[in-house]
Amino acid sequence: MNKVLMQGNKIIGEAAIRAGCLFYAGYPITPQNELPEYMAENLRKVEGGVFIQSESEIAAIHMVAGASAAGARSMTSSSSPGISLKQEGISSLAACELPAVIVNMMRGGPGLGNICPAQGDYFQATRGGGHGDYRVIVLGPDSAQELADLTMDAFDLADEYRTPVMILADGMMGQMMEPVIFKEPKPRVYPESFAMTGAGTGKSKIIRGLILDPLEMEEHNWKLHRKYQVIAQRETRHELYKTDDAELILVAYGTGARIAKGAIKRLREAGLRVGLFRPISLWPFPTNELRDLAKRTENFLVFEMSTGQMVEDVRLALQGRARIGFHGRPGGVVPTPVELANVVMRQYDRKEGIIDPVT
Amino acid sequence: MMVKTIFAGFGGQGVLMMGYSLAHGAMSAGYNVTFLPAYGAEVRGGTANCTVAVSDDEIASPIASEPDNIVVLNTPSLYTFQNRVAFGGALFLNSSIIAVESSRHDVRIFKIPSSEMAEKLGNPRTANTVMMGAFLKMTGLVPPDIYLSSMETVMGSKKKSVIEINHKAFAAGYEFLKMAE
DSSP states (O other): OOEEEEEHHHHHHHHHHHTTEEEEEEOOOTTSTHHHHHHHHHGGGSTTOEEEEOSSHHHHHHHHHHHHHTTOEEEEEEOHHHHHHHHHHHHHHHHHTOOEEEEEEEBSOSTTOOSSBOOTTHHHHHTOSSSSSOOOEEEOOOSHHHHHHHHHHHHHHHHHHTSEEEEEEEHHHHHOEEEEEOOOOOOOOOOGGGSOOOOOSSOOOOOOSOOOSHHHHHHHHHHHHHHHHHHHHHOOOEEEESOTTOSEEEEOOHHHHHHHHHHHHHHHHTTOOEEEEEESEEESOOHHHHHHHTTTOSEEEEEESSSSSHHHHHHHHHTTSSEEEEEEOOTTOOOOHHHHHHHHHHHTTOOSOSSSOOO | OEEEEEEEEETTSSHHHHHHHHHHHHHHTTOEEEEEEOOSOOOTTSEEEEEEEEESSOOOOSOOSSOSEEEESSHHHHHHHGGGSOTTOEEEEETTTOOSOOSOSSSEEEEEOHHHHHHHHTOGGGHHHHHHHHHHHHHOOSOHHHHHHHHHHHHTTOOHHHHHHHHHHHHHHHHHHHHHO
């Protein structure tokens, strides 16, 4: 396997094409433009591959729904404001149980915000985002290698559970070049019977999100709910980094987790036993895995490039078993590992809870 | 070991190419690398810059708030980045264009008239490669042969004559600082 040096956005494109993605639709927005650019150039070289620069983000997500209904592995991508526009379509994909991969290279918000890396879309991504009772599987890569691996996995998960899957990264992950090795993708497992391939002799297939009978809609909701419960049990992913002897455990994801690892290196050199819990699946959140760590230490510090969103999932996981501190830099600021190390040093010996006091 | 370098200059001077080829070379030499271009809203004719991190350990942040080296091809870039260089770090200047002195006295300063040297070689566009020769001579970050083969890979389908003149430009930069020692 060859190691290549590639930009994050292009890595996702290459991984998607290798995973058999045949349809991409999107509308330009910084900092993810290199992804549609890559798809425009390379998807047409794939037999049956279709690239469309759509007239809007909303059009793109609905084109993806159409291609998915026809049985093609489909993808769209955007950055924060564009992802907001796609929410109606994502809700629709969830309702119709259509697999699709959606990439969000987060930037500073709210509103149009700026084009710098941020993590302010955690709530939107992990709580469904659009209207209605649904969830989206959300994966948060922290390296070039994970951008490639998780993109391939996202297509598999989308097919397996017939549900939209989101790759939640940020402008830095999208713009940065790092070495990557593309693994062999798994063969696609997706029954042809799900795809709308034209009127045959068989039973007619109906894909719809409009279910007017409330009892029928209720049953559909419970069906989706049972599916999400299975996903929540089976598909959590996380990384433990130097947590074995840790007195304080940082919790961070994506770019934030990289900064945390840099901070931990410095803190360990200074003799402070600090580790990192890194959720890789943001929904389902690795709740039990994090809760287990509270048996080892009672001192946690959440770091996000936002004013505090994932911290709520950490509170739900720890349920008062530990003291939870928080450090956030929203708006497109990427703090240095030194800054985070200084914050940790101040909180290392703290005995009082900042958010959840031990009762 | 962890070495972070910022490359900066006018858009079109091959600033991103310097960073990309260094990152590729360092990867080929077995290091962990990151390459981060500045992708903000820039003005036409303004500055371009990128940051390369090279390490034998995991790289946490690809951003350099205190780079070990900066390589600057024009005066605005010198003003923007000179105060960021770490104490004891190195500053590589294109002295053909940068007429002012750096305000730093606690870093090693290398002045290379790379634009003039490139012009003498017959292709003014190779000024960036001249700088890379000087940069790798002093930092020893990547062995020259590995770097040059990466440079060829990164240039891809460029004409053979272009590759050749870049080899010459690299050698000129490499030799220049040797003489200056």
